[in-house]
Amino acid sequence: MRVLVLGSGGREHALARALHRDPSVTALHCAPGNPGTAPIAENHALDPADPTAVVELAGRLRAELVVVGPEAPLMEGVADALGRAGIPCFGPDREAATIEGSKAFAKDIMGAANVPTAAARVCETDAEVQEALDAFGAPYVVKDDGLAAGKGVVVTEDRAEAAAHAASCGRVVIEEYLDGPEVSLFALCDGNSAVPLLPAQDFKRAYDGGEGPNTGGMGAYAPLPWAPPGLVDEVMATVVQPAVDELRRRNTPYVGVLYAGLALTPKGVRVVEFNARFGDPETQVVLDRLATPLASLLQACAIGGLNPDFRPEWHEGAAVTVVIAAENYPAAPAKGDVIEGLDAANEVPGAYVLHAGTKRDADGNLVANGGRVLNVVGSGPDLAAARAAAYEAVSRITLRGSHHRTDIALTASGG
Ligand code: AMP
Numbered sequence: 001m002r003v004l005v006l007g008s009g010g011r012e013h014a015l016a017r018a019l020h021r022d023p024s025v026t027a028l029h030c031a032p033g034n035p036g037t038a039p040i041a042e043n044h045a046l047d048p049a050d051p052t053a054v055v056e057l058a059g060r061l062r063a064e065l066v067v068v069g070p071e072a073p074l075m076e077g078v079a080d081a082l083g084r085a086g087i088p089c090f091g092p093d094r095e096a097a098t099i100e101g102s103k104a105f106a107k108d109i110m111g112a113a114n115v116p117t118a119a120a121r122v123c124e125t126d127a128e129v130q131e132a133l134d135a136f137g138a139p140y141v142v143k144d145d146g147l148a149a150g151k152g153v154v155v156t157e158d159r160a161e162a163a164a165h166a167a168s169c170g171r172v173v174i175e176e177y178l179d180g181p182e183v184s185l186f187a188l189c190d191g192n193s194a195v196p197l198l199p200a201q202d203f204k205r206a207y208d209g210g211e212g213p214n215t216g217g218m219g220a221y222a223p224l225p226w227a228p229p230g231l232v233d234e235v236m237a238t239v240v241q242p243a244v245d246e247l248r249r250r251n252t253p254y255v256g257v258l259y260a261g262l263a264l265t266p267k268g269v270r271v272v273e274f275n276a277r278f279g280d281p282e283t284q285v286v287l288d289r290l291a292t293p294l295a296s297l298l299q300a301c302a303i304g305g306l307n308p309d310f311r312p313e314w315h316e317g318a319a320v321t322v323v324i325a326a327e328n329y330p331a332a333p334a335k336g337d338v339i340e341g342l343d344a345a346n347e348v349p350g351a352y353v354l355h356a357g358t359k360r361d362a363d364g365n366l367v368a369n370g371g372r373v374l375n376v377v378g379s380g381p382d383l384a385a386a387r388a389a390a391y392e393a394v395s396r397i398t399l400r401g402s403h404h405r406t407d408i409a410l411t412a413s414g415g
């Protein structure tokens with residue numbers, strides 16, 4: 001199978017790595033890819049959110065599957081354009097992707113499908129905002145209605161901060177605070193049916209102990225030893241399948257990965273958010289554990305005919321990923337600093353480094369080129385071993401000013 005992966009981050013490096021080890025993949029291309037995908041795929045310089053350019057490249061490569069990594073191409077209609085060209089695309093069309101692109105749309109789907117989520121109000125004026133803040137009380141949860149790469153959300157005890165965030169956004173969703181551990185569950189969907197992957201946990205705050213600003217994610221691990229038995233079946237039955245059914249009923253069948261961000265509250269499972277793409281960096285650990293070849297699974301979604309009873313196979317043990325972030329991430333990440341020690345890191349047994357925000361400079365040096373620069377993945381028979389491998393590899397990497405959390409999977413590993 002000839003496969004094209006769109007995107008340039010750690011998630012896309014992980015996707016390319018999983019596709020590379022699938023024997024059915026005969027040609028692997030990335031657009032634009034990154035220095036980490038270069039040894040395993042052919043990289044093509046291209047804006048992945050430009051539908052015309054993507055269709056032209058996919059046609060020229062005679063791609064039998066295009067896998068869309070980030071959300072921006074989805075919202076720009078890349079899947080729609082590939083569909084019109086008859087090229088199988090793993091990723092929802094623009095309307096279905098609105099489940100991520102608009103929090104208000106997601107709430108509407110959840111309401112219609114009876115999916116458990118936080119009570120919420122859509123607010124457009126200051127008066128509506130003040131009323132909603134009164135109604136729900138502290139801690140306040142204020143979300144930009146538009147696409148903000150997971151960064152448009154403020155959760156705060158400080159009412160003035162909540163109101164100020166609302167004022168800076170325009171249309172916002174203000175909602176009930178959900179108390180409890182968070183789980184990311186990815187389901188592969190073909191428009192009708194859905195197949196779950198392994199649940200994972202993400203660490204959204206920048207610093208140890210959950211301190212500091214919200215980020216795209218500073219680390220992740222899977223599986224979740226503490227997850228209640230039956231969690232995946234419950235979420236498939238009460239969240240994923242009802243959402244997929246509702247989208248199909250609205251003539252916007254959902255094809256791709258539906259990412260359910262969940263809170264396990266004392267009152268039961270609640271959806272925090274839906275995303276229309278693989279989570280980053282959770283994908284890095286989930287795909288590390290995947291034993292089933294990935295390409296045919298994604299292609300079955302893209303062309304229809306996914307067997308809803310199919311369950312992927314998983315390697316025993318656990319995986320942990322630690323994000324190495326650039327100086328000043330997330331506010332204003334420093335770019336251009338040289339990264340060293342990757343070879344030594346890749347020599348740590350059970351560990352390897354995925355590129356998330358890197359590039360080669362004019363001299364061929366590997367330099368930081370994004371907020372989240374590297375994802376160091378460690379695996380082992382249990383979370384403690386996976387953590388040890390990941391952090392040993394992290395310790396061998398140098399990047400001026402960089403920072404990472406030291407507590408990824410610490411509690412879950414019994415540490
Ligand atoms: P979102 O972009 O909706 O995932 O929000 C980003 C992060 O904000 C989530 O992962 C949660 O940590 C937090 N968050 C969002 N909504 C809520 C909520 N209703 N209650 C508590 N925390 C929330």
Ligand code: GLY
Nearest residue numbers: 150217279280281
């Ligand atoms: N890891 C969170 C996200 O991908 O939005």
